[in-house]
Amino acid sequence: MNVKIICDSSCNVPDAYLNSLDILQVPAWINFADGSSLRNQVDITTAEFYTRLAHEKHLPTTSQPTPQDFIDAIESVDAAQIVVATVSSKMSGTHNSAVQAQSLLPDRNIHLYDTLSASMGGGWQIIVGAEAAAQGADAAGVLAAMEASRDRVHTILTIDTLKYLAASGRAPMLQAMLGNLLNIKPMLAVQQGTLELVDRARGRKRSKRALVEKMQAAVGSRPLRVALINANIPDEAAEYAAEIRQALNVQELIIEELGPVLGTLAGPGALAIAALIAD
Known part of the structure; x- marks a missing residue:
């Protein structure tokens, strides 16, 4: 079964895993006081962010990916099944953006997964799911693998x-x-x-x-x-x-x-x- 895993950048999945396991990442937005809004790992690297943070008079804010960001990511792939995994819904509105995107794409077979974690606490769950997909698991198998890893x-x-x-x-x-x-x-x-x-x-x-x-x-x-x-x-x-x-x-x-x-x-x-x- 052709399964594609999509995650948001707040799960901190390293590039090596994104590439080797074919995981698609949707970036969060970083908003600076000068009015610029940059996409994490697209318009600005994490290293560049910290360099800029050290010189900013006003702390930047961050925004979750929009529903349209998730829609664009989903529409960019032709997988039969899609699993969208996000940073904890209790920490961010990112999961809600994914929920809205799912509702606007009723013809796509989209499954949502809330890691209930952040950074690589969620990243490990996504990696486990992607490894299951690479071994031939369908969306149900991917979700089961991620859920089994959550408490570990x-x-x-x-x-x-x-x-x-x-x-x-x-x-x-x-x-x-x-x-x-x-x-x-x-x-x-x-x-x-x-x-x-x-x-x-x-x-x-x-x-x-x-x-x-x-x-x-x-x-x-x-x-x-x-x-x-x-x-x-x-x-x-x-x-x-x-x-x-x-x-x-x-x-x-x-x-x-x-x-x-x-x-x-x-x-x-x-x-x-x-x-x-x-x-």
């Missing part, structure tokens, strides 16, 4: 500064000032489709150690496919990867940049571990 994905991150959350209105300025003053690094985890504060640590070194310890507690010694997501700190991420390999039973490890949607909120210096318990 654990995602946790630490933020280096609350400045960007505060600027976006997601955290009170007083809380941001206090956090920076005390060098407190919050840790958040994806839980039931939302990002929840799960702990705090004082200092960068402690927060990174705590991140690994929390992942150890969640997955034990089970074999893992690990994505280490970083916000514009590739050298630090490469060093941290060695620590992760020592602490966890890593079968596969990839290092990827945090996309602009979460990067706008988390800010430079954020680190996330998204681990999929392997079959």
Whole structure:
């Protein structure tokens, strides 16, 4: 059965997987104070985004792909069955855009999937689905594979500064000032489709150690496919990867940049571990 998987860019699927598994990505929009609206990975790369972010006086905003963006993507492929997977509907309006696109294309065989996660927490689910499709699964089989992987994905991150959350209105300025003053690094985890504060640590070194310890507690010694997501700190991420390999039973490890949607909120210096318990 001919199945095509479409995802949005907030799921952070690396280019290598997009290409090798023939996954079509629909970009989110990044809106700057000068009035420009750019498509992630089309008009601006993630690296270019962070370079520009460092020099912007006003924090950019992000917008989910529109229904028309999804329609254009769907109409660009001739697959008999299409699976559209999105970032969590509890974090973004992206899934709703896909729902609207589906309703406007009644003659296409479109199946929607809500990852209930973000970045590579959703990306791993999409990769699992695409691997199933590559092995001949139909849309029902792809959806079943993704659903089976959802509870096997654990995602946790630490933020280096609350400045960007505060600027976006997601955290009170007083809380941001206090956090920076005390060098407190919050840790958040994806839980039931939302990002929840799960702990705090004082200092960068402690927060990174705590991140690994929390992942150890969640997955034990089970074999893992690990994505280490970083916000514009590739050298630090490469060093941290060695620590992760020592602490966890890593079968596969990839290092990827945090996309602009979460990067706008988390800010430079954020680190996330998204681990999929392997079959």
